[in-house]
Amino acid sequence: MTSAPNWLSDEEQRTWRAYLHATRLLEDHLDRQLQRDAGMPHIYYGLLVQLSQAPRRRLRMTELAKNSKITRSRLSHAVARLENNGWVKREDCPSDKRGQLAILTDAGYEVLERTAPGHVAAVRQAMFDRLTPEQADQLGEIMRVMAQGLQPTDAKADLPWLR
Template sequence: MTTRWLSPEEQRAWRAYIAAALLLEDAIDRQLQQEAGMPHMYYSILSTLSESPEHRLRMTDLAERLKITRSRLTYAVTRLEKDGLLRREECQWDKRGSIAVLTDEGMAVLERAAPGHVETVRVHLFDHLAPHQVAQLEEIFTGVARALQGDEAGGPAEDVPWRRRSGKPCS
């Protein structure tokens, strides 16, 4: 098999993506640690639960939505549970599974953290893009995510699992 090396343009785009992704994640983590005392992963767990019906989600589904391993999720949920931000309940229809439930305290913490988080995302990403570039960014990364998930045909953008389902300011 012949290696399909990146063209100079592809190499520059790849390196720009890597640099931007790492720097953005670092900025988000730093802001959330300073203002909310939690890493971006924990915020994402709380945010995902806040957008789920009744603020609850089966652990397996939560791990899938967040694109993390179940063991990594279990570790994070244990910490969030210890802090009173969520609780686990037994799954009624599958005794092997459990459900993560956002507590009122968890929702309050999320609501306090959301404005700073959204401002950080805006300042470090969206303020540097023209409106047409925002649409392009969504189109590009929706296509990449679908391809990585094995759904290259792709349905409408509304069907993607990370699409927000509520008007809440949490992302």
């Protein structure tokens, strides 16, 4: 990092600022919406959604963490809390004795059934209702590009000179 800093242009700064504002406001908004209506933060709700879409409503912890882009530590705490609520239960993984399966309970499923419509409405109102179809497409493409670039790959894959 010995070269002169490559500062953002005015336009880039405006975009970056808008990105920070929009993402922060939206996450706060959804956190409050779900805390009020479902009694849990947005990310916990997302865990239940993941489980509900998995075969037999169950996933290995690591799998669930990867899908949700959170650390295993955070997931451990989250699942412990959801288990306390009776919305998730754990089982030992039969094929790998280190493994744990997180399983969506019927009670958990019912919470989703009850709260999903309101949540979708909130997402729609904040995002899709305000964007033109073209903008929604653009956003999808942009977010895919960014997500791909940030994906934690095998460290080695990024360091070919070490192979």
